[in-house]
Amino acid sequence: MGAYFASLNFLDFLGRLPAAAAQGLFWGIMALGVYITFRILDIADLTVDGTFATGGAISAVLILKGWTPWATVGAALVLGLLAGAVTGLLHTKLGIPAILAGILTQYALYSINLAIMSFKANTAISSTTRNMVMSGLDVNGSLLVCGVIVIVLIALMYWFFGTEIGEAIRATGTNQEMSKAQGINIDRMKVLGLALSNGLVAVAGSLSSQYSGFADVNAGRGSIVIGLAAVIIGEVVGNAILGKKLNFAGHLAFVVVGAILYYVVYTLILWLKMNPNLMKLFTAIIVALFLAVPYLRSRAKSSFAKAGKNSKKMEAK
Amino acid sequence: MLQLKNITKTFNQGTINEKHALNGIDLTLEDGDFVTVIGGNGAGKSTLLNAIAGVWPVDTGSIVIDGQDVTGLPDFKRAPLIGRVFQDPMTGTAPTMQIEENLAIAARRGKHRGLAWGVNNKEREEYKERLKILDLGLEDRLTAKVGLLSGGQRQALTLLMATLVKPKILLLDEHTAALDPKTASKVLRATDKIVNEGHLTTLMITHNMKDAIVHGNRLIMMNAGKVVLDIKGEEKKKLTVEKLLHQFEVVSGEEFASDKALLS
Numbered sequence: 001m002g003a004y005f006a007s008l009n010f011l012d013f014l015g016r017l018p019a020a021a022a023q024g025l026f027w028g029i030m031a032l033g034v035y036i037t038f039r040i041l042d043i044a045d046l047t048v049d050g051t052f053a054t055g056g057a058i059s060a061v062l063i064l065k066g067w068t069p070w071a072t073v074g075a076a077l078v079l080g081l082l083a084g085a086v087t088g089l090l091h092t093k094l095g096i097p098a099i100l101a102g103i104l105t106q107y108a109l110y111s112i113n114l115a116i117m118s119f120k121a122n123t124a125i126s127s128t129t130r131n132m133v134m135s136g137l138d139v140n141g142s143l144l145v146c147g148v149i150v151i152v153l154i155a156l157m158y159w160f161f162g163t164e165i166g167e168a169i170r171a172t173g174t175n176q177e178m179s180k181a182q183g184i185n186i187d188r189m190k191v192l193g194l195a196l197s198n199g200l201v202a203v204a205g206s207l208s209s210q211y212s213g214f215a216d217v218n219a220g221r222g223s224i225v226i227g228l229a230a231v232i233i234g235e236v237v238g239n240a241i242l243g244k245k246l247n248f249a250g251h252l253a254f255v256v257v258g259a260i261l262y263y264v265v266y267t268l269i270l271w272l273k274m275n276p277n278l279m280k281l282f283t284a285i286i287v288a289l290f291l292a293v294p295y296l297r298s299r300a301k302s303s304f305a306k307a308g309k310n311s312k313k314m315e316a317k
Numbered sequence: 318m319l320q321l322k323n324i325t326k327t328f329n330q331g332t333i334n335e336k337h338a339l340n341g342i343d344l345t346l347e348d349g350d351f352v353t354v355i356g357g358n359g360a361g362k363s364t365l366l367n368a369i370a371g372v373w374p375v376d377t378g379s380i381v382i383d384g385q386d387v388t389g390l391p392d393f394k395r396a397p398l399i400g401r402v403f404q405d406p407m408t409g410t411a412p413t414m415q416i417e418e419n420l421a422i423a424a425r426r427g428k429h430r431g432l433a434w435g436v437n438n439k440e441r442e443e444y445k446e447r448l449k450i451l452d453l454g455l456e457d458r459l460t461a462k463v464g465l466l467s468g469g470q471r472q473a474l475t476l477l478m479a480t481l482v483k484p485k486i487l488l489l490d491e492h493t494a495a496l497d498p499k500t501a502s503k504v505l506r507a508t509d510k511i512v513n514e515g516h517l518t519t520l521m522i523t524h525n526m527k528d529a530i531v532h533g534n535r536l537i538m539m540n541a542g543k544v545v546l547d548i549k550g551e552e553k554k555k556l557t558v559e560k561l562l563h564q565f566e567v568v569s570g571e572e573f574a575s576d577k578a579l580l581s
Binding site: 170178 | 370396409413432478479
C-alpha cells in the first residue's frame with residue numbers, strides 16, 4: 001500500500017491536466033450537441049455514436065488527400081447535419097420512435113464510416129501534417145484554439161435559440177400540442193434540431209481525430225453516455241454555483257465545464273493507476289445516479305412506503 | 318365564417334371499440350357568432366372542436382373557414398385561422414419558457430419564423446398592455462417561466478395567446494372546467510371581454526348550463542354525434558336551465574346524462 005502511494009506523483013497529475021482540459025473542450029462541443037437533443041428537444045438521440053466517428057473519419061481522409069485541416073471540419077459538419085437529418089426523417093416521416101431511428105442511423109453509419117476510410121478500421125494522419133486545428137503535440141495551442149471555437153459556438157447557439165425559429169424548436173421540445181396550435185411545423189423543428197445536434201457532434205469528432213492523430217471507426221462508441229455525463233455534471237455544478245441566476249448561455253457553458261470535469265476525473269483515474277477499461281462502468285453508474293436524482297427526490301417527499309409508515313404510526317397511537 | 322357540411326368521424330373502425338363520434342354535422346357560424354356548446358359525456362363536443370382544429374382528418378364532409386377549405390390540412394397548417402384553448406391548463410403553454418416567449422410564439426402564429434430575435438422590445442410593451450386585461454398581475458412577470466404559474470393563470474395566458482393574432486375562429490374546449498369556481502369565473506369574464514372586443518367568432522364548450530345560457534348569442538346542444546338543438550337570438554335570451562333540459566328530453570327522447578351540468 002505504501003509503495004502504491006509512493007509511486008504516485010502529484011506533479012505528474014497536474015502536468016496531465018492541460019491535456020485533460022483539451023480533450024474536455026472538444027468533448028464539450030459533442031456534449032453541446034447532446035444538449036440540443038436531450039434537453040431542448042427532449043429526445044435521447046443515439047445517432048451521435050456514429051456521427052462522432054464520421055466526423056473523425058472524413059477529416060482524416062481529407063487531410064491525407066491534402067485538404068486544409070480547417071476545411072475538413074466544415075466537411076464533418078455537413079456530414080453530421082445530413083446524418084442527423086436522416087434520423088429526424090426516419091422519426092417524423094416514417095413514424096419510427098426517435099430512439100430507434102437514432103440506433104438505425106448509427107448502425108448504418110458504421111458501414112459508411114468504414115467506407116469513408118476505404119474499409120480500414122482506422123486511419124492515421126501523418127504527424128508531420130501542418131496547420132492542424134488542434135494537435136496533441138501542441139496541447140497549449142490546442143487549448144487556445146478549441147477554447148475560442150467553444151466560445152464562438154456557445155455564442156452562436158445562444159443567438160440561434162433566441163431567434164424566432166430557435167424559439168419554435170424549444171417550444172416543440174417542451175410542448176408539442178401547444179406548438180402545433182401555434183402553427184409550428186414540429187416535424188420540421190425536430191429534423192432541424194437533430195441535424196444541428198449531429199453537426200456539432202461531427203465537428204467534435206473531427207477535432208478529436210486531429211488532436212489524437214488518427215481516426216477510428218469505434219471512436220464514437222458510447223459517446224452518447226459521455227455527452228450525457230457532461231450535460232448532467234455541468235447542470236449539477238452550474239446549479240450549485242449560480243443557482244437561479246443560471247441563464248441559457250450559462251447552461252451551455254457549464255455543459256462544456258461538465259465535459260472538462262469528466263476528463264479531469266478520467267485523468268485522475270489513470271493517475272491512480274486504476275484500469276481505464278473500468279471508466280465506462282464508472283461513467284454509466286455516475287450518469288444513472290444523476291438521472292435518478294430528480295425521481296428519488298420526489299419519492300423522498302411522497303411515496304407509498306412513507307405513506308404506509310405514517311399509517312402504522314397513527315395506528316400505534 | 319365557418320361552414321361544416323356532413324362531418325362524420327368514426328374511431329377504431331371495424332373493432333369492438335368502434336365509436337361513431339360525429340354523425341353528420343352541419344353547422345354554419347356567422348361572423349361574430351359566439352356559440353356555446355353543451356351536451357352529455359360522449360356527445361361529441363370535443364370531437365367536433367378537434368375536427369375543426371384538424372387534430373386528425375375527418376371521414377367525410379367539408380370544413381370551410383373564412384372561405385378557405387381546410388379539410389385537407391393538418392392542425393399546424395390551419396393554425397393561422399384558429400385560436401385554441403384546451404381543457405387541460407397544461408396543454409396550451411410551454412412551461413419551460415418565459416411568459417413573453419410564449420406570447421411571442423403566439424404572436425407569430427401564421428407568420429414566417431426566421432432568424433429575427435424571438436422577442437423584441439416593442440412587442441414587450443404590447444404584451445404588458447394585453448396582460449393587464451387578464452387582471453392577474455402577469456404584466457409585471459414577463460420573464461417568469463410559465464411552469465411557475467397556477468392553472469388559472471396558465472389558462473388565461475393561453476386565452477390571450479389564442480387571440481393575440483386575431484383568429485377567424487376561436488375554439489374553447491371547456492377551458493374553465495379544470496379551474497376552481499373563482500378562477501373559472503375570472504377566466505370566463507376575460508373570455509367575454511376578449512371575444513366581444515375582438516368581435517371573435519367563437520365555439521365554447523361548457524359543462525355548465527347556466528354559463529351556456531349567459532354567454533354568447535347562440536347555443537347548440539349535441540347528442541350522439543349530432544347537433545340536436547340550435548337556439549339563437551331572442552329565443553336564447555329567454556332560456557332557462559329547466560327549459561333547456563325539457564327541450565333536450567323532447568329532442569333526444571332521454572334524460573340529460575350529466576349530473577355535473579345540473580349541479581354546477
